[in-house]
Amino acid sequence: MDRKKRVFSGIQPTGIIHIGNYLGAIKRWIDLIPKYNCIFSIVDYHAITVMYDPKEFPNKILEAAKVLVASGIDPDKAILFVQSTVPEHTELQWILNSITPIGDLERMTQYKDKKQQNADNINAGLLTYPILMASDILLYKGEVVPVGEDQKQHLELTREIVRRFNKRFGDTFPEPQTLLGVAPRIKGLDGNAKMSKSLNNYIALVEEKDEIWNKLRVAVTDPARKRRTDPGNPDICNIFSFHKYFSSEEEIKKIDNGCRTAEIGCIDCKKILAENINRTITPIRERKRELDSRDNEIRDILYNGTEKAKSIAEKTMDEVRGKIGVKF
Numbered sequence: 001m002d003r004k005k006r007v008f009s010g011i012q013p014t015g016i017i018h019i020g021n022y023l024g025a026i027k028r029w030i031d032l033i034p035k036y037n038c039i040f041s042i043v044d045y046h047a048i049t050v051m052y053d054p055k056e057f058p059n060k061i062l063e064a065a066k067v068l069v070a071s072g073i074d075p076d077k078a079i080l081f082v083q084s085t086v087p088e089h090t091e092l093q094w095i096l097n098s099i100t101p102i103g104d105l106e107r108m109t110q111y112k113d114k115k116q117q118n119a120d121n122i123n124a125g126l127l128t129y130p131i132l133m134a135s136d137i138l139l140y141k142g143e144v145v146p147v148g149e150d151q152k153q154h155l156e157l158t159r160e161i162v163r164r165f166n167k168r169f170g171d172t173f174p175e176p177q178t179l180l181g182v183a184p185r186i187k188g189l190d191g192n193a194k195m196s197k198s199l200n201n202y203i204a205l206v207e208e209k210d211e212i213w214n215k216l217r218v219a220v221t222d223p224a225r226k227r228r229t230d231p232g233n234p235d236i237c238n239i240f241s242f243h244k245y246f247s248s249e250e251e252i253k254k255i256d257n258g259c260r261t262a263e264i265g266c267i268d269c270k271k272i273l274a275e276n277i278n279r280t281i282t283p284i285r286e287r288k289r290e291l292d293s294r295d296n297e298i299r300d301i302l303y304n305g306t307e308k309a310k311s312i313a314e315k316t317m318d319e320v321r322g323k324i325g326v327k328f
């Protein structure tokens with residue numbers, strides 16, 4: 001009998017997995033694998049709500065799978081699959097659409113942001129996006145959902161959907177718990193917005209050494225520190241906040257003090273960070289490079305994941321169809 005709790009989480013195949021995704025979610029996914037039954041999905045149907053190139057899309061999905069495997073998602077110990085290969089996701093979404101008030105969706109912060117960012121393509125998918133997320137989780141009766149902070153509101157909505165469904169059709173789904181990552185909200189190199197692919201303010205998880213430096217060199221630090229001789233304030237410096245995740249305690253102390261006393265400048269501070277980020281991600285980048293020539297193996301991993309995911313999804317849908325009265 002399966003007593004381990006079930007974890008579900010997903011990531012969009014946008015072509016780049018960045019260190020925000022890693023620290024906000026993926027690192028936590030990897031930690032959970034030994035203790036839980038983990039299911040991770042590359043959520044391609046979520047990604048089609050914005051403009052994209054259908055010819056490039058299959059490569060982006062494969063690329064995402066490679067980065068996930070390279071970063072430590074062991075497909076023998078966790079299920080890894082592509083969302084669209086289990087059609088029950090969209091089937092359940094239709095059912096949940098019918099119990100979710102539009103007002104709840106219109107209140108979602110991410111919807112409001114995306115409406116602004118995609119003013120020429122405000123499609124219904126942008127609005128119903130969180131219902132597809134709820135379906136992803138509930139199809140597997142997910143109990144723990146490791147995500148970054150930007151997904152918290154969507155998970156609150158998922159819990160409301162669960163309560164509404166269970167009340168109307170009988171106890172079916174557990175209320176999933178949100179588990180935030182080690183760094184739930186990593187800012188981008190502009191020091192302002194959340195790190196994201198679309199804002200081009202990211203360091204990729206497989207970024208090359210020179211590129212890490214090129215990006216850090218021009219990244220925003222304490223805006224009040226204009227000259228090398230000015231003392232800085234690490235508390236408001238975005239670069240300093242990265243050190244917390246990549247540098248040793250001793251280095252952090254030294255940098256904190258050196259910055260406040262103007263003993264070290266922003267460039268020195270960034271050089272240490274570049275070194276440390278590079279050291280942390282080098283093994284991931286190297287494993288990813290090995291996987292680049294193994295597309296068929298990656299496809300097999302994903303097909304295998306689909307089979308396992310499907311067997312759970314089919315059972316849930318059978319139960320759901322019975323509960324809502326569409327099973328003959």
Ligand code: TYM
Nearest residue numbers: 009010011012020021024025043133147148184185186195
């Ligand atoms: P996505 O693809 O935008 O991001 C994947 C994960 O990375 C986290 N994240 C961040 N964490 C910290 N700082 C950042 N700057 C940062 N940027 C992204 C996200 O919070 C997320 O955990 N809708 C989801 C994918 C999804 C999903 C699900 C998640 C679909 N179905 C079901 C959980 C459960 C998304 O677009 O994530």
